[in-house]
Amino acid sequence: MSEPEVRAPARQRGQRIMAEGRAEKAWRKRPSTILWMLSLGQLISWGLVYYTFPLFVVPMTQELGWSRSGMFGALSAGLMVAGLCSIPVGAWIDRGHGRKLMTGGSLAAAALMLLWAHIDSLPLFYAMWIGLGACQAVLLYEPAFAVITRVYGPRYKQAILLMTFLGGLASTFGIPFTQFLVERVGWRASLEVLAAINVAVALMHWLFVPGPQEKPVPIGEAKPPVDGAAKKSPLAAAIRVPAFWGLVVAFAGYGLAFSAMSFHLIPLLDDRGVPIGVVMAIIALIGPMQVVGRVLLMVGQRHITTIQLGAGIYFAFPIAMAMLAMGISDVYGLILFAIIYGVANxxxxxxxxxxxxxxxxxxxxxxxxxxxxxxxNIMRAAGPVIASLAWAAFGGYTPVLWGLAAIMLIAAMGFAAAAMLSKRPA
Structure with a gap:
């Protein structure tokens, strides 16, 4: 062994379990196979279930006469439901039910997209998107992270890096592919194709996601309960850790600012007279910059702690918001914004x-x-609405952007508090 037993008991135990598993299990149950298949599932689920919504807005409004605000309200309702479902979903995955949840989520997403393809009622559209929000709660990163940590144990960081690298290409794959379908066969037939692909993803989840009979690899040593004290549930114990509430502030603040920027960046730049070609180029640059950031982290991961990573991210976000608040509209300034914002995101x-x-x-x-x-996710659902109300109240986007920069500063303070209050080394 390269490390003494006392320094890494959980790591060595995890490696021993995985080594035994590789010898005993079929290839589709090996950790590396599970990781690649889950990462492929993230690429498809993010690309086709999450990112494609805006591509259907224009053809649907033209055919059905619905307002854009009404359609985006359905999206917000779905995001709200995704947030509300996250705790029970996480608890089920901790009990080993990731296979059933992710398979069922993909099948339900396929059925709902098939319903979407034949929809002509706005209330039914809202109900359908509430269902898709529940599907997202069991399909996207957080449940996939929970599954993969059960497989990789103390090596979860490298697994998450690979998964998010592939997932970062989701918009690059999903948006052009879906736009191609919409232009060739129309929005209704396109949704039928997407539904069929989600059935294939469901099969992949059923074949490769571990079931409850698979023993999880421990991430690390759990703290023993105090003598005489009843053992608390993991969630009950977590909410008593001050660092938990620091992370709530950090991630909720990000969720609000991110969704506000996602839905308002195009009208913001349009208000400033930026040519539409430049606007589309800036939007297109943000996605690849996310992948660039992840590649850089994969290269330098051994030299960057979690605290250092968070400090860099929460330093970059307020700068990006402040750049827009100061009124930049030239191409080079916007490119710099896209690089900073994309990498941090x-x-x-x-x-x-x-x-x-x-x-x-x-x-x-x-x-x-x-x-x-x-x-x-609740803040992510509220972000576009809050930004719209602020825009109407102040008569422009500049105060909104300064407000988002302030929110990200508060989020940064939340992360700093979590880092300082945590008793676990980063």
């Missing part, structure tokens, strides 16, 4: 996956991560 997904075991503890990763995801 790509890295915060990884930070969310790493912070729970490092700042709070290794027990109950799924349910604790779900508890952090719930306020994040």
């Amino acid at each position: 790509g890295l915060i997904t990884i930070l969310r996956g790493m912070a729970v075991p490092e700042f709070i503890g290794p027990e109950g990763y799924g349910v604790v991560s779900g508890a952090l995801t719930m306020p994040t």
Whole structure:
């Protein structure tokens, strides 16, 4: 062994379990196979279930006569439901039910997209998106992170890095592919194709996601209960850790600012007279910059702690917001904004996956991560509405942007508090 037993008992135990598993299990149950298949599932689920919504807005409004605000209200309702479902989803995954949840989520997403393809009622559209929000709660990063930590144990960081790297290409894959379908066969037939692809994803989840009979690899040593004290559930123990509430502030603040920027960046730049070609180029640059950030972290991960990663992210976000608030509209300034914002946005997904075991503890990763995801998704659902109300109240986007920069500063203070209050080394 390269390390003494006393320095890494959990790591060595995890490696021993995985080595035994490789010898005894079929290839589809090996950790590396599970990781690649889950990462492919993230690429498809993010690309086709999450990112494609805006592509259907214009053709649907033209055919059905619905307002854009009415359609985006359905999206917000779905995001709200995704947040509310996150805690029970995490708890179920901690009990080993990731296979059933993710398979069922993909099948339900397929059925709902098939319903979407034949929809002509706005109330039914809202009901359908509430269902898709529940599907997102069991398909996207947080449940996938919870599954993969059960497989990789103390090596979860490298696994999350690979998963988010592939997932970062979701918009690059999903948006052009879906736009191609919409232009060739129309929006209704396109949704039928997407539904069929989600059935294939469901099969992949059923074949490769471990079931409850698979023994999880421990992330680290759990703290023994105090003599005479009843053992608390992982979530009950986590909410008593001050660092948990620091992370709530950090991630919820990000969720609000991110969603506000996602839905208002295009009208903001349009208000400033930026040519539409430049606007589309800036939007297109943000996605690849997320991947660049993740690649840089993969290269330098051994030299960067979780605290250093978070400090860089929460330093970058307020700067990006302040740049827009100061009125930049030239091409080079906007490119610099896209680089800073895109890299930070790509890295915060990884930070969310790493912070729970490092700042709070290794027990109950799924349910604790779900508890952090719930306020994040609720703020993500509220962000576009809050930004719209602020824009109407102040008569422009500049005060809104300064407000978002202030929110990200508060989020940064939340992360700093979590880092300082955590008793676990980063």
